[in-house]
Amino acid sequence: MNQNIKVAVDAIVFGYHKTEGVSLILVKRKYSPFKGSWAIPGGFVLNEEDLESAVRRELREETGVEINFLEQLYTFGKPNRDPRERVLSISYFGLVNSQTFQELKAATDAEQAQWFSIKSLPQLAFDHQEIVNVAITRIRAKIKYQPIGFELLDPKFSFSDLEILYSTLLDRKIDRRNFKKKIMGLGFLEELNEKAPSNGAGRPGSLFQFNVDKYRRYEKNGFHIEI
Amino acid sequence: MNQNIKVAVDAIVFGYHKTEGVSLILVKRKYSPFKGSWAIPGGFVLNEEDLESAVRRELREETGVEINFLEQLYTFGKPNRDPRERVLSISYFGLVNSQTFQELKAATDAEQAQWFSIKSLPQLAFDHQEIVNVAITRIRAKIKYQPIGFELLDPKFSFSDLEILYSTLLDRKIDRRNFKKKIMGLGFLEELNEKAPSNGAGRPGSLFQFNVDKYRRYEKNGFHIEI
DNA sequence: GCAAAAGTGTTGGGCCTACACCCATGC
DNA sequence: GCATGGGTGTAGGCCCAACACTTTTGC
Numbered sequence A, B: 001m002n003q004n005i006k007v008a009v010d011a012i013v014f015g016y017h018k019t020e021g022v023s024l025i026l027v028k029r030k031y032s033p034f035k036g037s038w039a040i041p042g043g044f045v046l047n048e049e050d051l052e053s054a055v056r057r058e059l060r061e062e063t064g065v066e067i068n069f070l071e072q073l074y075t076f077g078k079p080n081r082d083p084r085e086r087v088l089s090i091s092y093f094g095l096v097n098s099q100t101f102q103e104l105k106a107a108t109d110a111e112q113a114q115w116f117s118i119k120s121l122p123q124l125a126f127d128h129q130e131i132v133n134v135a136i137t138r139i140r141a142k143i144k145y146q147p148i149g150f151e152l153l154d155p156k157f158s159f160s161d162l163e164i165l166y167s168t169l170l171d172r173k174i175d176r177r178n179f180k181k182k183i184m185g186l187g188f189l190e191e192l193n194e195k196a197p198s199n200g201a202g203r204p205g206s207l208f209q210f211n212v213d214k215y216r217r218y219e220k221n222g223f224h225i226e227i
Numbered sequence C: 001g002c003a004a005a006a007g008t009g010t011t012g013g014g015c016c017t018a019c020a021c022c023c024a025t026g027c
Numbered sequence D: 001g002c003a004t005g006g007g008t009g010t011a012g013g014c015c016c017a018a019c020a021c022t023t024t025t026g027c
Helices: A051-063 A098-106 A128-142 A159-170 A176-186 A212-221 B051-063 B098-106 B128-142 B159-170 B176-186 B212-221
Strands: A006-017 A021-028 A042-044 A069-076 A087-095 A113-117 A189-195 A206-210 B006-017 B021-028 B042-044 B069-076 B087-095 B113-117 B189-195 B206-210
Touching: A006 A051, A006 A098, A006 A128, A021 A051, A021 A128, A021 A159, A042 A051, A051 A069, A051 A087, A069 A128, A069 B069, A087 A128, A087 B087, A098 A113, A128 A159, A159 A176, A159 A206, A176 A189, A206 A212, B006 B051, B006 B098, B006 B128, B021 B051, B021 B128, B021 B159, B042 B051, B051 B069, B051 B087, B069 B128, B087 B128, B098 B113, B128 B159, B159 B176, B159 B206, B176 B189, B206 B212
Parallel strands: A006 A087, B006 B087
Antiparallel strands: A006 A021, A006 A042, A021 A113, A069 A087, A189 A206, B006 B021, B006 B042, B021 B113, B069 B087, B189 B206
């Protein structure tokens, strides 16, 4: 058999910051084709390398980021998605916490890897816009049946951080009281005896954290929440 | 770059028959490795071939079956899942209707491709048991938010066919009255002025069919049903 | 007439939605 | 003291689960 198909992995990595909303990492391509365009980080899989290891390695190399949550998204395989030769993209979906978000923002090689708000993405190389669309659909669906806040927020956060995260992702208003009842009803959030630092305006809220055990249970089994 | 990874597609195809329950197609391997073992149908992707076309072609060649519903399931890529060389499996999830089910059952080359009830599967080649597990998890989840009965049942079916399908898949009893209220409430089922042929015992039920337009709408957008 | 499967309604409880005012802080 | 955002409760409606007897057919 004379099959000639290359195998690459790509990752859409989401991060979140209160004021900048939901963002994802893009890298600037150094080589042709699409030289200078923004693209999803990723690259070819090594012969002896597990797919997930390949994703983590590429992310480390291209962006310096370590992922806390990673799952397979979809495999894109149209014969002409890469103009040079046939390349399969096994794409992954990742989440990083707020700290990582800020570190990358501050990194010196930010010329090459950068956060972009999902509301204002640049033109993307290859079929990467399509991949991003699938990833955004996934994260929106996922937030309704899996607790993904832990990966995106700081370890301690105010309730309105969580609320803003949800309403940003779902792109609509949320009733604060009902949302709090629902989330607290799931039982994996703990209120701390600590106030958020005041940010100059308004009343500081309590800080919350996830109860890891209960959280992991929901992460595995899922739940259902109508927001 | 000297990457050497082959790309294959595999398909878990589910079919259903009232008395035999939910089944999937397996093929008997003709060559080493795992010669004589049962395996999921599939094979290598041609250089210019779309992934989904490859799945359909392989299914046609190996089983003679044409699929009415096909979607990507997951990509399996551990370096040693095939003992000869590295082979990636992009696996798909398919559904065929009852007629196809029966044709394959009757086919003469049934030595090579056969239905097996998901309750009594033989030992499988490669990592195919793992792939099957993922597929069964998927179909169980899917039945709760997408109407997949159309693909699995005859065009006309009695309500208890649908009920048995659900309770077989979910592997538990269903309350008939509540189930009927819920399904009818979705509005894509139409009752016909026709009775099912008596099967020798009990009262024959009315026949139903899907309203294709309304069904397709739900297929795209999904719904939510707690059973 | 009996065995087998189809058909059919109601009620109580829980959950969800909608909704508006007071509180704590910084300036 | 005012601007800003945080925190809190209830009532009505809807949906869901639980539950058993009657009807139609074949034999």
